[in-house]
Amino acid sequence: MTPAGPQDLRADLEIISNHVPVAARVLDVGxxxxxxxxxxxAHRQVDARGLEIDGANxxxxxxxxxxxxxxxADVDLADYPDDAFEVAILSQTLQTTRHPHLVLAELLRLAPRAFVSFPNFAHWRVRLSLLWGGRMPVTRLLPLQWYETPNIHHVTVDDFRAYLADRRITVxxxxxxxxxxxxxxxxxNFRAEHAVFLIRR
Structure with missing residues (x-):
């Protein structure tokens, strides 16, 4: 089976795929x-390695x-040496980790640059759901009920920007x-359902 081209990927993955340097050493976490x-x-000739928690995946x-x-990701990134990769990727995984600040620190230890994508919990539809319904939102990007979701650290665009600024991490x-x-x-922070950041030390 021919691998999907970038245009056939999920929207955030397409952005990441189009901006990973050709022939880079890459770690895809989650x-x-x-x-x-x-x-x-197939399309960028990278040397790719992956880390995934789900055995079937x-x-x-x-x-x-x-x-x-x-x-x-919360424990096993520590097994990789410093600067083992040129690019690290964490797509729609940050909000599922137990210690996201430590995972982000590990990403930038393993590689000088990292792509991080996440659903924005401050999107207006999420706000509206809480305001009018008074219940945890179920949306296209957050499709599971509160008791089923793997998301344990809800993050917004402004939260993430503030985190990076506090730690002097460059966007x-x-x-x-x-x-x-x-x-x-x-x-x-109000309009985006989803964000993708390219950060570096």
Whole structure:
């Protein structure tokens, strides 16, 4: 089966795929079944490694010929040496980690640059759901009920920006998506469903 081209990936993964340097050494943390990795290997000639907590996803990725190991970002990133990669990727995984600040620190220990994408919990639909319904939101990007969701640390665009500023982490670029289409950085905390940041030490 031919790996998906960047245009066939989920919107945040397409952005990441289009901006990973050709032939880079890449670690994809929370790589799922390896869609992004497969695209990067086929279309950007990267040396890709993956870390994934779900055993079934690991098996599916390995069956595709990808180098993926089962592991937990909260504890297993410590096993990698400093600067083992040129780029680290954490897509739609940050909010599921127990200690997101430590995971982010590990990403920037392992690589000088990292892509981080996450659903924005301050999007207006989420706010409206809480305001009018008084219940935890269920949306296209947050499709599970509160008792089923893996999300344990709800993060907003402004929370993430403040975190980076406090730690003097540089934002090289940021992309904001609404309905999988680019939206302006202006009022992104209110308007964007999803954010992608490229950060560096």
């Amino acid at each position: 790589c799922g079944t390896g869609d992004l990795m497969a695209s990067l290997v 690991v098996a599916a990725a390995v069956a595709r010929g990808l180098s993926v190991v089962q592991g937990d 090289e670029r940021a992309w904001f998506l609404n309905r999988d289409r680019p939206t302006s950085a202006a009022a992104a």
